[in-house]
Amino acid sequence: MKSFRRITYPYVAWILVMILAPMLLIMLYAFTTAGNEVTTFKFTLANFAKFLTDRDYIEVLIRSLVVAVETTAICLLLGYPIAYCLAKLPEKNNLLMILLITMPTWINMLVRTYAWMGILQDNGVINNILGWFGLGRVKMLYTDFAVILGMVYNFIPFMILQIHTSLAKMDKSLLEAANDLGANRTQAFLRVTLPLSLPGVISGITLVFLPAVSSFFIPKLLGGGQFVLVGNVIESRFLTAGDWNFGSAISLIMAVIIMLSMWLTRKVDATPASAGKE
Amino acid sequence: MITKKKLIQFKNIVKHFEDGTVVLKGINLDIYENEFVTLLGPSGCGKTTLLRILGGFLQPSEGQVLFDGEDIVNVPPYKREINTVFQKYALFPHMNVYDNVAFGLTLKKEPKDVIQQKVMRMLKLVNLDGYAKRNVTELSGGQQQRIAIARALVNEPSVLLLDEPLGALDAKLRKEMQKELKYIQEEVGITFIFVTHDQEEALTMSDKIVVMNAGEIQQIGTPTEIYSHPVNEFVAKFIGETNIVDGVVQDDTHVRFEDKKFECDARGFDKGEKVDVVIRPEHLDVVPRGQGMLKGTVKSQLFKGVRYETIVETRVGTSITVKMQVSQDKPVFNEEKQEKISATGFLVDIEDVPELDDAKIVALASAEAWDAETEEPISIKTIEHNIQAETGEYAVTFATAAGTAITVKVAVAMPSRNENEVYQEEIYAMNFFKKVEDIQESITLDTDLETWASASAWSLEDGEQVEITDVKYDFDPETIEPGVYDVTFSTEGYEYQVSTTHKLEEGKQVGLVFAPEDIHVMKKKEGAF
Numbered sequence: 001m002k003s004f005r006r007i008t009y010p011y012v013a014w015i016l017v018m019i020l021a022p023m024l025l026i027m028l029y030a031f032t033t034a035g036n037e038v039t040t041f042k043f044t045l046a047n048f049a050k051f052l053t054d055r056d057y058i059e060v061l062i063r064s065l066v067v068a069v070e071t072t073a074i075c076l077l078l079g080y081p082i083a084y085c086l087a088k089l090p091e092k093n094n095l096l097m098i099l100l101i102t103m104p105t106w107i108n109m110l111v112r113t114y115a116w117m118g119i120l121q122d123n124g125v126i127n128n129i130l131g132w133f134g135l136g137r138v139k140m141l142y143t144d145f146a147v148i149l150g151m152v153y154n155f156i157p158f159m160i161l162q163i164h165t166s167l168a169k170m171d172k173s174l175l176e177a178a179n180d181l182g183a184n185r186t187q188a189f190l191r192v193t194l195p196l197s198l199p200g201v202i203s204g205i206t207l208v209f210l211p212a213v214s215s216f217f218i219p220k221l222l223g224g225g226q227f228v229l230v231g232n233v234i235e236s237r238f239l240t241a242g243d244w245n246f247g248s249a250i251s252l253i254m255a256v257i258i259m260l261s262m263w264l265t266r267k268v269d270a271t272p273a274s275a276g277k278e
Numbered sequence: 279m280i281t282k283k284k285l286i287q288f289k290n291i292v293k294h295f296e297d298g299t300v301v302l303k304g305i306n307l308d309i310y311e312n313e314f315v316t317l318l319g320p321s322g323c324g325k326t327t328l329l330r331i332l333g334g335f336l337q338p339s340e341g342q343v344l345f346d347g348e349d350i351v352n353v354p355p356y357k358r359e360i361n362t363v364f365q366k367y368a369l370f371p372h373m374n375v376y377d378n379v380a381f382g383l384t385l386k387k388e389p390k391d392v393i394q395q396k397v398m399r400m401l402k403l404v405n406l407d408g409y410a411k412r413n414v415t416e417l418s419g420g421q422q423q424r425i426a427i428a429r430a431l432v433n434e435p436s437v438l439l440l441d442e443p444l445g446a447l448d449a450k451l452r453k454e455m456q457k458e459l460k461y462i463q464e465e466v467g468i469t470f471i472f473v474t475h476d477q478e479e480a481l482t483m484s485d486k487i488v489v490m491n492a493g494e495i496q497q498i499g500t501p502t503e504i505y506s507h508p509v510n511e512f513v514a515k516f517i518g519e520t521n522i523v524d525g526v527v528q529d530d531t532h533v534r535f536e537d538k539k540f541e542c543d544a545r546g547f548d549k550g551e552k553v554d555v556v557i558r559p560e561h562l563d564v565v566p567r568g569q570g571m572l573k574g575t576v577k578s579q580l581f582k583g584v585r586y587e588t589i590v591e592t593r594v595g596t597s598i599t600v601k602m603q604v605s606q607d608k609p610v611f612n613e614e615k616q617e618k619i620s621a622t623g624f625l626v627d628i629e630d631v632p633e634l635d636d637a638k639i640v641a642l643a644s645a646e647a648w649d650a651e652t653e654e655p656i657s658i659k660t661i662e663h664n665i666q667a668e669t670g671e672y673a674v675t676f677a678t679a680a681g682t683a684i685t686v687k688v689a690v691a692m693p694s695r696n697e698n699e700v701y702q703e704e705i706y707a708m709n710f711f712k713k714v715e716d717i718q719e720s721i722t723l724d725t726d727l728e729t730w731a732s733a734s735a736w737s738l739e740d741g742e743q744v745e746i747t748d749v750k751y752d753f754d755p756e757t758i759e760p761g762v763y764d765v766t767f768s769t770e771g772y773e774y775q776v777s778t779t780h781k782l783e784e785g786k787q788v789g790l791v792f793a794p795e796d797i798h799v800m801k802k803k804e805g806a807f
Contacts, residue, residue: 176335177368179355181382181433191381195372 029248047249064230068213071151075208079159087167101157113150113221120146142224150222151212158207166200202265214254230254282310285469291341293327301327303493314463316472316480319490325473329439333362361430362439367422369414375425376410382433400428420451437469456482477517489513510800514556521774525555533799536572536592536772542797554800559777561796570789576782588776590790596698597768600731601709606760612682617656621645621676623687624711631667631690643686645676703744707733707767717755724749733767744769
């Protein structure tokens with residue numbers, strides 16, 4: 001046993017250096033004033049106060065959360081039926097479909113987002129097609145619609161895969177049992193399939209919500225300048241303004257919000273029906 | 279007797295799957311009210327398919343399923359008055375025991391207090407009151423089983439289908455559940471249709487057993503009927519241990535087997551018809567040899583807890599012993615010319631000598647010569663021999679053009695035959711030569727020995743082939759050295775499995791007795807094994 005424990009040392013070291021240390025640094029920056037010397041730290045809460053008292057920042061925060069919630073909801077509503085149909089497919093087609101769904105992720109997310117700019121812009125593919133039918137141009141790029149489209153497009157595979165996994169591992173005989181006991185298709189779905197796929201739904205939500213709430217290049221590219229989300233604020237604090245302390249404080253606030261939301265979803269997952277799991 | 283109502287009728291049910299395999303080949307079966315019916319058969323016989331058709335999970339390719347006189351082939355499972363206990367229980371893991379059992383009732387929107395009453399009554403019936411709030415995943419296999427039964431029965435179906443429900447339980451628990459299932463069936467008074475491959479389970483619980491094999495019903499009957507009067511070899515062998523011997527019907531009351539005439543019920547067979555005669559081990563008794571209806575020797579005994587499973591051999595198989603000459607294949611090395619030559623001795627049937635030419639001799643002796651360095655083959659130029667069509671040993675010399683030579687022995691022999699006059703059987707085999715490597719490398723030595731010795735046996739009555747079941751030899755194939763060995767081939771004798779209460783010495787001469795009613799005569803299956 002002791003020699004086993006020794007194997008974990010490199011991993012512990014890795015975690016300390018690569019995860020814990022940066023987090024501590026962010027904490028350090030968030031609670032100190034700018035221009036510190038290494039030896040003299042000045043403790044302050046001003047960075048937090050600045051964010052929480054400024055109406056503009058709060059607006060950005062709320063907008064970010066709304067966009068993330070919208071994205072997650074659309075991903076769920078679109079992703080569940082897709083995952084459900086996939087799970088019903090025969091094994092062979094199933095693997096092919098999964099491959100097709102994951103294939104776009106082999107290409108860099110940034111490149112794919114640029115491609116959407118080409119499709120959505122005023123003289124892009126869609127507007128050209130609309131033109132052939134004599135329809136007017138529609139402004140799509142640099143709107144809320146474009147940002148949410150970009151996010152849904154980029155994050156929906158996570159949702160589909162998570163839900164698909166939990167549906168695929170479900171024992172088929174459970175549905176037969178439900179039918180046998182008098183449940184028609186809808187009842188069997190609502191009482192058996194849906195509750196048993198909830199763990200997949202929860203982790204799908206987590207995996208979509210997290211990147212959506214902190215994404216910065218999608219709103220930047222597809223939303224243009226006028227569509228600022230928290231991610232963009234943090235990015236500009238670090239990269240443009242050089243105000244690492246304020247950037248760190250916003251990051252920490254986001255981290256707390258994310259942790260809270262994850263704790264909430266866990267709680268939902270753990271409460272009613274799922275008591276009998278694992 | 280009260281005439282019971284036909285509840286379910288299968289009419290000419292055929293089922294083939296997409297890949298073309300036919301699982302059910304025209305099943306006709308009536309099931310009555312309040313019956314405990316068992317579908318019994320080996321895996322793949324179609325019993326589960328038939329059950330799934332009745333449950334509504336599969337559609338038959340042809341035929342009708344009548345339930346209370348109405349065709350239900352197109353009725354979906356949730357509208358059938360039938361409930362199923364699945365092989366792996368299929369309990370809902372996200373619900374507790376109570377919710378699992380209440381599942382069907384809540385769908386019917388019954389009032390809450392009624393549901394509670396019914397669920398509690400069911401839990402009591404399956405001996406699990408007090409478990410209502412437990413998670414189903416925490417329960418043992420046997421408990422999950424009972425929940426599955428309660429969950430099905432609470433809906434008050436007219437028929438309960440059970441698909442190998444006891445398969446996952448250990449032997450002791452299975453016995454308990456068998457009793458309990460029978461008790462539950464009597465208590466609720468509905469039809470149980472039980473699928474199993476376990477003949478003991480079928481015999482203990484059923485009112486009616488349906489024996490199936492290869493998509494067809496073999497026999498339908500009560501456990502006693504099926505056990506004592508199987509209709510064919512398949513049923514006889516599947517239901518318990520049994521002795522089956524060849525016999526010939528003499529008249530309505532006599533059958534002849536082992537060259538003796540025995541009294542029995544042989545009505546319904548033609549005079550002179552060849553039949554299978556079945557005698558169950560527990561219907562045979564061991565007596566002193568003089569008093570036996572059959573005489574034999576105790577071959578082996580196995581203690582089976584309460585009784586001994588004794589094998590008595592009444593007839594020894596026909597056997598033949600041949601010589602096997604084993605040689606080591608050492609090539610002769612001609613250092614001067616750097617040539618090597620090798621050959622092995624062989625054996626020729628006296629009848630084949632006239633057809634022997636040089637090419638055949640080279641092939642039989644596997645004679646070959648090659649260059650010692652390059653390993654390139656060198657042709658064998660001269661073959662000297664004086665083989666004649668008389669038994670005896672002859673020398674054969676093979677030589678290359680350069681004079682490298684090897685001499686081996688060839689034996690001309692009469693093939694050995696052994697006729698067994700009593701049982702009208704003949705066995706044939708030849709002495710043979712073999713190399714050490716051939717024996718060491720053989721994976722299925724018994725079969726190879728049969729091939730090498732051209733061993734075969736047949737009946738003198740009708741010329742039909744008789745299987746050689748035993749090959750005996752006195753060497754260890756792994757460490758065999760060159761030399762001469764005996765190999766004995768024999769056909770199967772007649773052996774009887776007898777259930778006895780006392781120990782018997784191996785090799786003891788005994789007699790066997792049985793009563794006329796314990797002999798059961800059945801039709802031989804066409805083209806049977």
